[in-house]
Amino acid sequence: MLLRGGDSEKSIKAQLYKLNVYGPGSFFKAHVDTPRGDNMFGSLVVVLPTKHEGGSLVFRHRGQECVFDTAAAVSSEATPHGAFVAFFSDVEHEVLEVKSGYRVTLTYNLYFVDHPKQSVNLGVAPAAGDPLLDVASAMSELLATPSVLPKGGLLAFRLWHKYPITPSKTILSDVSKCLKGADKRLKEACTSLSLKTSLKILYKYQEKSDLDVEVACLFDSYETGFAKHSHVDGLIYGLLYRYKGKCTLTYDFPEEYPDVDLNDRLIKYTKPVLWFNASKNEQRINQFQTKYMAYGNEAQLDTIYHDLYLVVEVQPFEERAESTA
Numbered sequence: 001m002l003l004r005g006g007d008s009e010k011s012i013k014a015q016l017y018k019l020n021v022y023g024p025g026s027f028f029k030a031h032v033d034t035p036r037g038d039n040m041f042g043s044l045v046v047v048l049p050t051k052h053e054g055g056s057l058v059f060r061h062r063g064q065e066c067v068f069d070t071a072a073a074v075s076s077e078a079t080p081h082g083a084f085v086a087f088f089s090d091v092e093h094e095v096l097e098v099k100s101g102y103r104v105t106l107t108y109n110l111y112f113v114d115h116p117k118q119s120v121n122l123g124v125a126p127a128a129g130d131p132l133l134d135v136a137s138a139m140s141e142l143l144a145t146p147s148v149l150p151k152g153g154l155l156a157f158r159l160w161h162k163y164p165i166t167p168s169k170t171i172l173s174d175v176s177k178c179l180k181g182a183d184k185r186l187k188e189a190c191t192s193l194s195l196k197t198s199l200k201i202l203y204k205y206q207e208k209s210d211l212d213v214e215v216a217c218l219f220d221s222y223e224t225g226f227a228k229h230s231h232v233d234g235l236i237y238g239l240l241y242r243y244k245g246k247c248t249l250t251y252d253f254p255e256e257y258p259d260v261d262l263n264d265r266l267i268k269y270t271k272p273v274l275w276f277n278a279s280k281n282e283q284r285i286n287q288f289q290t291k292y293m294a295y296g297n298e299a300q301l302d303t304i305y306h307d308l309y310l311v312v313e314v315q316p317f318e319e320r321a322e323s324t325a
């Protein structure tokens with residue numbers, strides 16, 4: 001169910017990437033498909049009609065697993081026939097060992113495209129029912145609760161999928177046009193309630209001393225320099241003392257790295273945040289390129305998958321109540 005709702009009308013392009021031939025004993029280790037461009041959202045695997053045993057394609061994402069038994073798919077009828085599966089390419093997948101015969105696949109990269117002329121119409125029908133309504137009603141219930149961000153602030157949803165980021169190039173507002181599955185529905189639900197959303201990247205500074213506090217910074221762009229510049233850490237460290245870890249900082253990173261005496265300006269950007277889907281242990285933060293290199297189906301550094309947050313601006317309760325009254 002790659003494309004739902006509005007996405008069923010989105011133009012997509014399928015580009016042949018490679019041919020894989022697996023003989024007995026062959027397998028493909030668990031990996032994600034290396035993003036080739038910010039608009040690549042999925043992968044299509046076409047399984048050619050060659051009889052084989054073993055070689056199932058196993059998908060894993062956020063603790064869930066599902067198996068596509070390609071051996072059964074090609075031989076479910078008297079004459080072998082082809083099969084295909086499409087998936088979001090940040091979803092980890094693995095081809096188990098082929099026991100006998102040959103397993104042959106063609107893989108395609110799937111891209112969202114702006115110009116319908118380049119696209120192939122795959123005729124994907126929208127899903128039955130409208131899950132958008134559920135998300136929107138849960139969201140409006142949340143905002144109708146006086147104890148939720150009484151003075152206003154932010155809701156920060158860690159997105160279900162990871163997204164391709166090309167350091168120094170990717171503009172997060174462009175990524176918001178390429179949201180996948182549940183993430184897209186979440187954004188649409190916010191828009192239907194006239195809520196202002198934006199995508200951000202989370203960086204955290206954790207103080208290991210007896211203070212045991214941390215500051216979370218939601219940035220508007222991928223910061224290659226963040227880890228290297230100790231004076232940025234110093235700046236945040238200063239803020240830690242001021243806030244004693246009781247609040248979360250959101251901060252638009254300026255072109256020039258700021259001086260510590262800009263603290264007053266930064267305070268303006270400090271807002272309370274309610275976090276969703278971001279359990280402490282699971283949060284992968286301060287991600288940098290090298291970690292991901294060996295994991296893709298092609299070693300490259302230009303574009304990486306990154307966790308992103310959909311951030312929703314929330315007015316103080318009184319203003320929320322007035323606007324819905």
Ligand SMILES: O=C(O)CCC(=O)C(=O)O
Pocket residue numbers: 018020028033045057093095105107297
């Ligand atoms: O052969 C398959 O089923 C999957 C191939 C694959 O994951 C890839 O080429 O990246």
Ligand SMILES: [Fe+2]
Pocket residue numbers: 031032033043093297
């Ligand atoms: Fe793959």
